[in-house]
Amino acid sequence: xxxTIYGVCAVTFMMAMYAxxxxxxxxxxxFALGCALSSSYGxxxxxxxxxxxxxxxxxxALRRYARTAPY
Numbered sequence: 001x002x003x004t005i006y007g008v009c010a011v012t013f014m015m016a017m018y019a020x021x022x023x024x025x026x027x028x029x030x031f032a033l034g035c036a037l038s039s040s041y042g043x044x045x046x047x048x049x050x051x052x053x054x055x056x057x058x059x060x061a062l063r064r065y066a067r068t069a070p071y
Contacts, residue, residue, distance in 0.1 A: 032061035
């Protein structure tokens with residue numbers, strides 16, 4: 001049950017940060033964090049394909065953060 005609650009919180013956080021990305025580059029970094037948390041949830045839940053895909057999204061978001069000029 002704890003893993004499920006963690007997953008709900010991680011995915012909710014990730015989606016909220018995705019929705020706020022246009023406001024500041026800091027939300028891009030927080031989206032990357034949310035992706036990493038969701039990835040860890042995927043591995044904890046035994047759904048490794050989800051964990052791998054979210055891990056890739058973490059790297060994509062970090063690259064986007066690095067390429068975004070500070071406001």
